[in-house]
Amino acid sequence: MNEHVAVLRSLREVWAAKAEGRPISMLTAYDAGFAQQAVQAGVDFLLVGDSLGMVVQGGRDTLGVTIEDMVYHTRLVRRGAPTSLVMADMPFLSDTSPDAAFVHAGALMRAGADIVKIEGGAAKADLIASLTEAGIPVCAHIGLLPQRVRQLGGYRVQGRSEEDAARILTDARALVDAGAAMLLIECVPSGLAERITRQASVPVIGIGAGQGVDGQVLVLQDVLGMNPNPPRFVRDFLRGRGSIVEALAAYVSAVQSRQFPAEHESYA
Structure with missing residues (x-):
């Protein structure tokens, strides 16, 4: 265990960490x-991410991941980390109707998730409100939405124009007002992410969103230098270290001390 870090154990503690x-x-x-x-x-x-479609299954994106895949991997992670906080992704097309979303989110919670993550903007507000009312905590994923990568034409930074930035800000407000317990922002300019974080009453986790958020997330394989073509917001924490645990502890330390991400690992 990293002796310098008191690990968070509940969503209440995560909210307190923001405060x-x-x-x-x-x-x-x-x-x-x-x-x-x-x-x-x-x-x-x-985070049991649907990124497993790429880094575990070898797919070109996340769209091939099924709810059965997510339930299986969530169960495995819960076995390995029985007392840790676990978030699980709702995979592609698993939340297209309220009935489907309830069934699939419930399956992930029964498999061991503490909170589920749903991609999408303000259009997901009613769904998030319903899930929250039913006792299912939801993290809303905004900015770059990997499940829409084919529609977007690739993995591109979002929110660079005034119009796109305003849309993402509107999304964030609507989703928090609907009851989202957390926000995750992907691949947006650091100034926009910081603005959302200041306005949001819930914790904001960033990936490719700069330093001004409440926390950071990275893909495990990226942290270990396994991506031959990493995006700019990735850092190889295994380089120069003797074990995987040392690399992951270095990542935790860099996040805690706000030494990661650096300016060159963020988007202007």
């Missing part, structure tokens, strides 16, 4: 073994 200005560390995990390594390193929050 206290204490940075939150999040990392993807897809199996029990790596979940155990993350626990030893002091990672606050584990």
